[in-house]
Amino acid sequence: MVSEPTILAQLIQSYARTAKLHRGKQLHARLIVAGALLPSSTFVANHLLNMYAKCGDLDHALSLFDVMPHRNLVTWTAMISGFSQNRVFDRALQTFTSMCSSGLKPTEFAFSSAIQASVSYGSAEFGKQLHSLSLKSGFSLELFVGSSLADMYSKFGSLANACRVFDEMPHKDEVSWNAMIDGYAKNGDFEEALAAFQSMIRENIVIDQHVLCSALSACGGVKTSSFGKSLHSLVVRLGFQMNTFICNALTDMYSKSGDMDSASRVTGMDSGSWNVVSCSSLIDGYVELEQIEKALTVYVESRRQGVEPNEFTFSSMLKACAGQAALEQGTQLHSQVIKTSFIKDPFVASVLIDMYGKCGLLTSSIQIFQEMWKPTEIAWNVILGVFAQHGRGKEAIETFNQMVSQGISPNHITFVSLLMACSHAGLVEEGLKYFNSMHDKYGVEPEEEHYSCVIDMLGRAGRLKEAEEFIMKMPFQPNAYGWCSLLGACRTHGDKVLGELAAEKLMKLEPENSGIHVLLANIYGKFGQWEDVKAVRKLMRDNRVKKLPGFSWVDVNNKTHVFGAEDWSHPQMKEINEKLEELSVLIREAGYVPFTGSLSCNVEESLKERLLNYHSERIAVAFALISMPTAKPIIVKKNLRVCVDCHTAIKLISKVVEREIIVRDSARFHHFADGLCSCGDYW
Structure with missing residues (x-):
C-alpha cells in the first residue's frame, strides 16, 4: 500500500510539472496547519522545495529551506538546482559552497548544476575548483559531470581541457558529443567541430536536433554549403525537416554560406511560415552580400506578416544602413528600436553608434554612447572607431583613457582606431607612444x-x-x-x-x-x-x-543621386549648373583662389579651373543646396579622397550659404561650417 508521504510527494510533483504554484501553496499551508511537516517529513519538504524552485518562487523555497531542521543531500541539491534554473547563479555557487562546508559530499547532480551555474556566472576559476573537487570525489568520469565539465571548458574557450575531459570519459552520450561539437563551433574551430560530428556518426551515436544544429552552425562558420547540403539530406532522412530549430539552423547556414536561394526556400518565403530567427538570418545574409534592397524587402515583409523583430534583426538592418550610409532608413529603424525597448540592448546600441558615425552625425553617436548605462568592450571600440573616422584624435585619446580606467582591456581593434585617430589629427608623438606601449603595457602584439x-x-x-x-x-x-x-x-x-x-x-x-x-x-x-x-x-x-572614376552621391527624399565629374546627365542639371555658377561668384568674392596644382594634366589654366568647378563633390553639394530644406544636414559621400581645391571651395561655400556641409571621402569625414573644416586642413 502506498504510504501517505509518497502520495503527497506525487501530488506535489504534479503541481511542479504543471506549474500550479497556487495549488502547491495551498497544500503547503494545510500541511503546516495539520503539523504534518515534522522533522521526519524531510522527504515531503524536499518535494516542496523542488516545486517552488521549478515554479520560480525562490522566496518561498528559501523560507522553507531556512526552517528545515534536517537537510540532506537532496535538500541542498534542490536549492542549488533551483537557483541555477532561475538564473541566480551566484547564490547557486554560494549554496554549493555552504553544502560542502556542512560536511556533506555533493552528488553528481549537485556537481552538474554547480558547473552549469559557474559557466552562466562567467566564473572559470570556480569551475576549475569544481573540476578538482569532482576528481577527489570520483565523479569527474560520471556521465552528467563529465559532459558538464566538457561543456564548461569549451564555453570558456579552453578546448584543450574540454578535449581532455571528453577523452577521459569511459562512456559518451549524445550530450557530451554535442558539448564538444558546440564548443568547437562557438570558439571558431569549425573544421574540428565537423570532424567531431563525423566521428560521432562513425560511432553510431544517435543524432538529435541539438547535435544537428551545432553541426550546421559549424558549416555556416566555414562559409561553404557543400557539407551543409549533406547535413540537409540527413535532416530530411531523419524526419527533422519540419523542426523549427533545424529550419532556423539551415537558414542560418545557407545565409552565412552566401546561398540565399537555398536559405529562402528553407525559410518558406512563399508559404509565409516565417519566424524572427529565420528572418534575421536572411537579412544578415543579404547584408553580408551587400544586397541591401533584398534585406529591406525581407524586413518589410516579415513585419507585414506579424513577425516582431528582435535585437539581431535590428542589428543587421542598422549594419546595412551603416554600410550604405542610409541615414533616413537608419533613423526610422532607430525610432522602432526605441519603441520596442531594444535601445537597452548593448549590441543594438553599439550598432546605432556605428550607423550614425558612418552617416556623418557624430553628435548622435556620442549621445547614444553617453546614454549607455554600462558600455561594453564593443561599444568602447565602436565609439573609438567613430572618432577615428571623423579625425577626432583628442576625443579618441580621452575615450581610450576612460575605457582603460573603467577596467576594459584594449585589444587590437582598439589600437587600430586609436592610431588612425591620431594619424588624422596629426598627433604623431601621442600615436607613437601608444604604438610603443601596445605590447609592454597592454599585452597586445602589434x-x-x-x-x-x-x-x-x-x-x-x-x-x-x-x-x-x-x-x-x-x-x-x-x-x-x-x-x-x-x-x-x-x-x-x-x-x-x-x-x-x-x-x-x-x-x-x-x-x-x-x-x-x-x-x-x-x-x-x-x-x-x-x-x-x-x-x-x-x-x-x-x-x-x-x-x-571619381563620383559623389547624396540622399534626398529616400533616393540616392549620383554625380560624376562634369556629369550633365541629371534631370535637374540646368538648376545645378546655375547654382554652381552662383557659388563660384560668391566664393571668389570671399577669397577663393583655384588651386590648379591638384590636376596632373598639361592644359591651359582656364580649362583647369573649369574642370575643378565641375568636380563631382561640388556638383553634389550644389544639388543638395537646391533640393534640401535648411533644417536637414547636407551629407555628401565620395568614393575617392577629396582634392585640395574642392576642400578649400567647400569651406567657403559653407560660409557664404551659412550651412554645415559634411563630406565623407575615402579616408575620413570633413565637417565644413563657417569657412572652416573639422580637419583643420590636415588630412
Missing part, C-alpha cells in the same frame, strides 16, 4: 594594421624619412595599405624618389590598382615632368588598367 597606421601617421605629417626608417625596421614588409599611405604622402609632400619606391612595391601587391598610377602621375606632374606623366598613362593603357 600586427600589420598597426604598423601601417604608423606609416600613415608619419607620412601625413611629412616625416617621410622617419617613415622609411620605420619600414626598414619592421618585422615584415608593409601591406598594400602601408605602401599606399606612403605613396599618398609622397604626392602631398613632393618626395619623388620615395614615391617611386612605394609605387614599385605597391604595383607588385596590387597590379590592377589604378590609384597607384594616378598618384605617381600626380607626383611627376607636380615637378612638371610631363613626359613621365605620359609614360605612366601609357603603362596603364598597355596593362589595361583603367582609372577608377
Whole structure:
C-alpha cells in the first residue's frame, strides 16, 4: 500500500510539472496547519522545495529551506538546482559552497548544476575548483559531470581541457558529443567541430536536433554549403525537416554560406511560415552580400506578416544602413528600436553608434554612447572607431583613457582606431607612444594594421624619412595599405624618389590598382615632368588598367543621386549648373583662389579651373543646396579622397550659404561650417 508521504510527494510533483504554484501553496499551508511537516517529513519538504524552485518562487523555497531542521543531500541539491534554473547563479555557487562546508559530499547532480551555474556566472576559476573537487570525489568520469565539465571548458574557450575531459570519459552520450561539437563551433574551430560530428556518426551515436544544429552552425562558420547540403539530406532522412530549430539552423547556414536561394526556400518565403530567427538570418545574409534592397524587402515583409523583430534583426538592418550610409532608413529603424525597448540592448546600441558615425552625425553617436548605462568592450571600440573616422584624435585619446580606467582591456581593434585617430589629427608623438606601449603595457602584439597606421601617421605629417626608417625596421614588409599611405604622402609632400619606391612595391601587391598610377602621375606632374606623366598613362593603357572614376552621391527624399565629374546627365542639371555658377561668384568674392596644382594634366589654366568647378563633390553639394530644406544636414559621400581645391571651395561655400556641409571621402569625414573644416586642413 502506498504510504501517505509518497502520495503527497506525487501530488506535489504534479503541481511542479504543471506549474500550479497556487495549488502547491495551498497544500503547503494545510500541511503546516495539520503539523504534518515534522522533522521526519524531510522527504515531503524536499518535494516542496523542488516545486517552488521549478515554479520560480525562490522566496518561498528559501523560507522553507531556512526552517528545515534536517537537510540532506537532496535538500541542498534542490536549492542549488533551483537557483541555477532561475538564473541566480551566484547564490547557486554560494549554496554549493555552504553544502560542502556542512560536511556533506555533493552528488553528481549537485556537481552538474554547480558547473552549469559557474559557466552562466562567467566564473572559470570556480569551475576549475569544481573540476578538482569532482576528481577527489570520483565523479569527474560520471556521465552528467563529465559532459558538464566538457561543456564548461569549451564555453570558456579552453578546448584543450574540454578535449581532455571528453577523452577521459569511459562512456559518451549524445550530450557530451554535442558539448564538444558546440564548443568547437562557438570558439571558431569549425573544421574540428565537423570532424567531431563525423566521428560521432562513425560511432553510431544517435543524432538529435541539438547535435544537428551545432553541426550546421559549424558549416555556416566555414562559409561553404557543400557539407551543409549533406547535413540537409540527413535532416530530411531523419524526419527533422519540419523542426523549427533545424529550419532556423539551415537558414542560418545557407545565409552565412552566401546561398540565399537555398536559405529562402528553407525559410518558406512563399508559404509565409516565417519566424524572427529565420528572418534575421536572411537579412544578415543579404547584408553580408551587400544586397541591401533584398534585406529591406525581407524586413518589410516579415513585419507585414506579424513577425516582431528582435535585437539581431535590428542589428543587421542598422549594419546595412551603416554600410550604405542610409541615414533616413537608419533613423526610422532607430525610432522602432526605441519603441520596442531594444535601445537597452548593448549590441543594438553599439550598432546605432556605428550607423550614425558612418552617416556623418557624430553628435548622435556620442549621445547614444553617453546614454549607455554600462558600455561594453564593443561599444568602447565602436565609439573609438567613430572618432577615428571623423579625425577626432583628442576625443579618441580621452575615450581610450576612460575605457582603460573603467577596467576594459584594449585589444587590437582598439589600437587600430586609436592610431588612425591620431594619424588624422596629426598627433604623431601621442600615436607613437601608444604604438610603443601596445605590447609592454597592454599585452597586445602589434600586427600589420598597426604598423601601417604608423606609416600613415608619419607620412601625413611629412616625416617621410622617419617613415622609411620605420619600414626598414619592421618585422615584415608593409601591406598594400602601408605602401599606399606612403605613396599618398609622397604626392602631398613632393618626395619623388620615395614615391617611386612605394609605387614599385605597391604595383607588385596590387597590379590592377589604378590609384597607384594616378598618384605617381600626380607626383611627376607636380615637378612638371610631363613626359613621365605620359609614360605612366601609357603603362596603364598597355596593362589595361583603367582609372577608377571619381563620383559623389547624396540622399534626398529616400533616393540616392549620383554625380560624376562634369556629369550633365541629371534631370535637374540646368538648376545645378546655375547654382554652381552662383557659388563660384560668391566664393571668389570671399577669397577663393583655384588651386590648379591638384590636376596632373598639361592644359591651359582656364580649362583647369573649369574642370575643378565641375568636380563631382561640388556638383553634389550644389544639388543638395537646391533640393534640401535648411533644417536637414547636407551629407555628401565620395568614393575617392577629396582634392585640395574642392576642400578649400567647400569651406567657403559653407560660409557664404551659412550651412554645415559634411563630406565623407575615402579616408575620413570633413565637417565644413563657417569657412572652416573639422580637419583643420590636415588630412
